[in-house]
Amino acid sequence: MRNFFGGIYAVFVRELLRMRGNMTYCAMLFVLPLTAILFFAVFFEKGVAENLPIAVLNEDNSPLSRQLVRMVDETPAAEVAYTVQDMNEGITLIREGRVYAVLQIPSCFEKQILGGGQANVEFYNSGTNISVNSLLAKDVQTAVATFSVGVQLTLLQSKGLSARQAMAQAQPIRFSKHVLFNPYVNYGYYVAPCFMAMVLMIFAIMSTIYAAGSELKYSTAGEWIATGRGSMAASLIGKMLPTTLVLLLVAVAMFVIIFNIMGAPMNGSLWLLGLATAIFIVSYQCIGLFALALTDNMRLALSFGGGYSVLAFTFSGLTFPTMAMAPVLQWFGCLFPFTFYMRVFVDQVLRGAPIGVSVLDLGYMMLFWLLPVLTINLLRRECTDKKYWGKL
Numbered sequence: 001m002r003n004f005f006g007g008i009y010a011v012f013v014r015e016l017l018r019m020r021g022n023m024t025y026c027a028m029l030f031v032l033p034l035t036a037i038l039f040f041a042v043f044f045e046k047g048v049a050e051n052l053p054i055a056v057l058n059e060d061n062s063p064l065s066r067q068l069v070r071m072v073d074e075t076p077a078a079e080v081a082y083t084v085q086d087m088n089e090g091i092t093l094i095r096e097g098r099v100y101a102v103l104q105i106p107s108c109f110e111k112q113i114l115g116g117g118q119a120n121v122e123f124y125n126s127g128t129n130i131s132v133n134s135l136l137a138k139d140v141q142t143a144v145a146t147f148s149v150g151v152q153l154t155l156l157q158s159k160g161l162s163a164r165q166a167m168a169q170a171q172p173i174r175f176s177k178h179v180l181f182n183p184y185v186n187y188g189y190y191v192a193p194c195f196m197a198m199v200l201m202i203f204a205i206m207s208t209i210y211a212a213g214s215e216l217k218y219s220t221a222g223e224w225i226a227t228g229r230g231s232m233a234a235s236l237i238g239k240m241l242p243t244t245l246v247l248l249l250v251a252v253a254m255f256v257i258i259f260n261i262m263g264a265p266m267n268g269s270l271w272l273l274g275l276a277t278a279i280f281i282v283s284y285q286c287i288g289l290f291a292l293a294l295t296d297n298m299r300l301a302l303s304f305g306g307g308y309s310v311l312a313f314t315f316s317g318l319t320f321p322t323m324a325m326a327p328v329l330q331w332f333g334c335l336f337p338f339t340f341y342m343r344v345f346v347d348q349v350l351r352g353a354p355i356g357v358s359v360l361d362l363g364y365m366m367l368f369w370l371l372p373v374l375t376i377n378l379l380r381r382e383c384t385d386k387k388y389w390g391k392l
Contacts, residue, residue, distance in 0.1 A: 007229035011238025014227050015211065019242060028207045029246045034253060036199040041257045044192035049135055053081035054101045055090045062110035068121070068147050072103060075139035087124075094126050101125035101136050113151055189264045189350065194318050194342060196254050197280075200247060201312065201338055204281045205305040207243050208288035212236075213298025219390050221383035232380040236372060240285050244278075251277045267352030276344040276362055283337040283368040284309075293375035296382045297391045312338035337365045 019025050056072070058065050073080040082099060084090045090102035104122040112119040123140055125133045215221040228235030255274075258264045287308070292301040313319070315333035322330055322339075333339045340361040347353035347361075372379070382388040 003229050004231055004234050007227070007231045007234030008238040008241070011224065011228045011235050012241050014224070015239055015242045018211075025207070025210065028203060028210060029243060030250075033199055033203045033247070033250045037196045037250070037254050037257060040192050040195045040199070041262060044188040044262070046188075048076065049132065050076050051079040052077055052132055052136055053099045054078050054103060054136065054140075055082040055084050055093050055099045056080050057084050057087060057090055057102060057104045059107040060105055060109035064110040064113060064151070065105045068105065068144065069103075071143045071147050072140055075143050077135040077139040078143075090124070094124070100129070100132050101140075103140065188262045190346075191318075192262065193254075193258050193264065193345060193349070194313070194316075196258070197338065197341060197345065198309070198313055200251060200254065200277075200281065201284050202306070202309045203250075204243075204247055204284035205288040205291075205309055206302060207247075208240060208285040209292050209298060209301045209305050211243055212239055212289060213292050213301055216292075216296065216382060216389055217298045217391065219386070221389060222386075225380075225383050232376055232383070235383075236289065236376075236379070240282070240289075244281060244285065247281045248278060251281070264349060266349055268348030268358075269355055270348075272355055272358060273344065273348045276341060276348075276358065276365070279362055279365045280337055280341040283365045286369050286371045287337075289379065290371035290375055293372070293379045293382065296388045299391075308336075312336035315339065316342050318342060334364070337368055340364045 019029070054072075056069050058069060069080060072078055078101075080103075082090075082093055084093065084102070087102070087104065090099075090104075093099045094102065102124045104124070106120060106122075109119045109121075121144055123137065125136060127133060215224045224239070225232065225235050228238055251274075255270075259266055288301070288305055291304045291308070292298070295301045295304065315325075315329065315336060316322075316339045317325075317333065322333060325333070343361050344358045347358050
């Protein structure tokens with residue numbers, strides 16, 4: 001046992017010395033992850049998309065229609081940037097990417113309303129950006145609905161009804177929406193941490209592949225195993241430990257940015273989130289070792305690691321709900337620790353879920369720790385047989 005821990009310590013010290021003398025290694029562990037995390041923090045600084053340009057085709061140009069345009073312009077998401085003379089001009093602006101939508105107010109708008117009729121307001125959006133379209137549609141619909149109720153109240157009160165009676169007739173059913181966990185629909189609370197976790201994931205798998213794969217590429221694998229007193233397990237643990245500790249420090253910096261600088265809420269257990277992050281990092285390190293064992297080539301393993309990491313975001317349910325996916329794709333999403341980590345993140349940070357809800361996801365992530373165990377004999381053969389060394 002003393003020999004085993006002695007081997008871990010010897011490889012750990014050796015890895016620190018290799019890290020200090022290798023600028024690529026240092027950049028992969030320190031500079032690039034922190035730079036990427038800071039980039040996403042700045043990118044999502046505002047948190048909510050505001051003042052998205054739209055065009056207005058006001059064919060009525062009456063006091064009521066102009067009031068509606070002002071109400072739309074005052075919403076957080078929409079900004080009336082252009083007034084067009086016909087629909088073709090509005091569509092041209094959308095095609096050129098200068099506006100996201102066109103609001104059309106028909107002629108006789110005021111006349112129809114004051115006459116007790118119904119006026120149709122048309123809203124045309126590009127449909128190319130789902131988030132922008134939903135934000136604009138929500139705010140414009142709210143403005144139109146508010147305007148409509150206001151007009152109805154005025155007409156009913158002019159007929160002698162009290163304010164309460166007029167409200168009951170103008171809005172017989174009141175609908176109240178309550179967003180419990182992200183009331184401002186803030187991208188800085190949800191999307192930015194997802195991208196930051198992706199950064200952590202990518203550099204966890206890539207740095208591990210580089211750290212172990214460079215031993216094969218530069219034919220130093222024999223020296224590595226010898227430093228670990230001949231124990232493959234001790235050599236792997238000693239090899240992974242420095243990168244694990246560095247990435248944990250990067251994760252701490254990420255949490256400081258998310259919670260202290262960006263102001264994201266922390267409704268659950270920070271300690272559980274920290275534990276999940278450590279398990280998440282080690283899971284992707286284990287996947288990196290697994291990829292290297294299967295390919296016995298650093299370049300191929302890095303290619304696999306990059307492709308595998310990118311797929312994780314797609315199947316995590318962050319952009320398209322997991323429950324809406326085909327069953328086979330839902331199962332496919334379980335092949336990525338990122339899926340389970342983001343569940344823990346959302347449950348603890350936004351929902352404030354009980355700890356027991358997230359424990360199962362921690363267990364799923366830890367299953368990936370078995371991958372190097374399954375391939376440890378293959379790794380030992382590659383590290384001790386010179387025919388596997390020196391590959392490009």
